[in-house]
Amino acid sequence: ADRAALVPAVIDVSALRAATSGGPVPAVLRTLIGVTSTRRQAGQGAGGWADRLAGLTEDEGRAQVDVLVRALVAQVLGHGGAESVPADRAFRELGFDSLTAVDLRNRLNAATGLRLPSTLVFDYPTPAALADHLWSELAGVRQSTAGPVAGPVLGTDEPIAIVGMACRYPGGAESPDELWELLAGGGDGISEFPADRGWDLESLFDPDPNRSGTSYTRHGGFLYGAGEFDPGFFGISPREALAMDPQQRLLLEASWESFETAGLDPQRLRGSRTGVFAGVMYHDYASRLMDLPTEVEGYVGTGTSGSVLSGRVAYTFGLEGPAVTVDTA
Known part of the structure; x- marks a missing residue:
């Protein structure tokens, strides 16, 4: 338009500066960010970010990438700044949908110069996992989110060993x-x-x-x-938990306890090729939900399907090996 429009807005300048530190800045925002920041960004794409990280220790570089990711997440969700975004909370739990997922991807592309897929927040479901991926892309190092796993070393004559158990x-x-x-x-x-x-x-x-x-x-x-379940511990809303077959809740609890008895930290297995194989039968929970409360309707399909069970465990713990549910009756 030929005439200006006055638009009141609340702007977190520090978060904005962090979020655009690696890419082009819209002209309307350059004055807010400052001349120095703008000059620093000139010509910086993925190569510029990689060069910057090369001069830092690994911990310092990861910290910068982590702040970038969480600052952009805060922008997309309308939060105050990077400090308001928990690094280990799932994007779904933070409120992301397909639209905000693409918005975040676009902002990351602009900031880093990378070409990231639109499925980014589903492939790397927490800010911490996404920051690790970006670090590996920018620093040119092999991603190692799982790291060395402390635990029993299996002998060559023992192809299968039980190192952790749980039961109800x-x-x-x-x-x-x-x-x-x-x-x-x-x-x-x-x-x-x-x-x-x-x-x-x-x-x-x-x-x-x-x-x-x-x-x-x-x-x-x-x-x-069987009814005692802490949905928040597993990043699940109370409404979704209500629509979940008790078998799903029990297996989530038992999976966590299996890690505990094996002396393994589940976070260190996130992103690893760990498989989930579940034998499941009798899916009669759905038959008890004849009169569905409106608040659980959207969760009944995944909550009562036995086939979903292994995938739910894999998704919750970030395990990227096979996920198979078997029901041979």
Whole structure:
């Protein structure tokens, strides 16, 4: 237009300067960023960033790339600055969708001079993972997000070894040690029906075994803690957790505990070729969700499909090997 328009705006100058430190700056913003910053950016693409990082230690270089990524994430989401973006939170949990994912990719391309794919935030699902990838691209080094994994060394005559275990069994056995104690002590895993399932226990029981829709016993093998799940720990919203088959929640917990008993830090396996193989059957949770609350409708498909289970574990822990769910009935 021929006439100017007055637009009030709140601008975080330091975040803006960090976000555009490696690429061209729109003319309308150059005065805000400052002449020195603008001069420094002239002619700097991926090569300029690589040259800059070459003069730094690895820790210093990674820190600069990390600030760049989180500052741009803050811009896209409208947050205050890089410090307001947790490095280890999944982009999905931070509020990213396909539109904001492309927006972030475009800003990173402009800042670094790289040509990054539009699937960037799905390939590298946290700011920390994305910063590691950018560091490896800019510094020309092989990405090593997993790093050396501390743990047992398998002998050549032992192609398969169990180095970590976890379990859930009736009778309060929530670890292999507790299961062994239950068995060694001659314990009994059978108990009364749980009272926290929303069942009408009085009408459920009928001593006549031929009556349909009832149970002629008041006892069975149950996991009393099946409903105890911390969705935030796994980066899952409470609404999504409500739509998830308990098998998915239990396997997430058991997977984490398997890492613990093996003495492995799950974060060090992120990006590694670790595989997830799950044997799963009986997918009857969906049949209990006849009248769907509107707040969980969008999650029922992934929450009740057995095939999703191995992929959910792989995605949660950033494992990039095979993810296979097997149901042979």
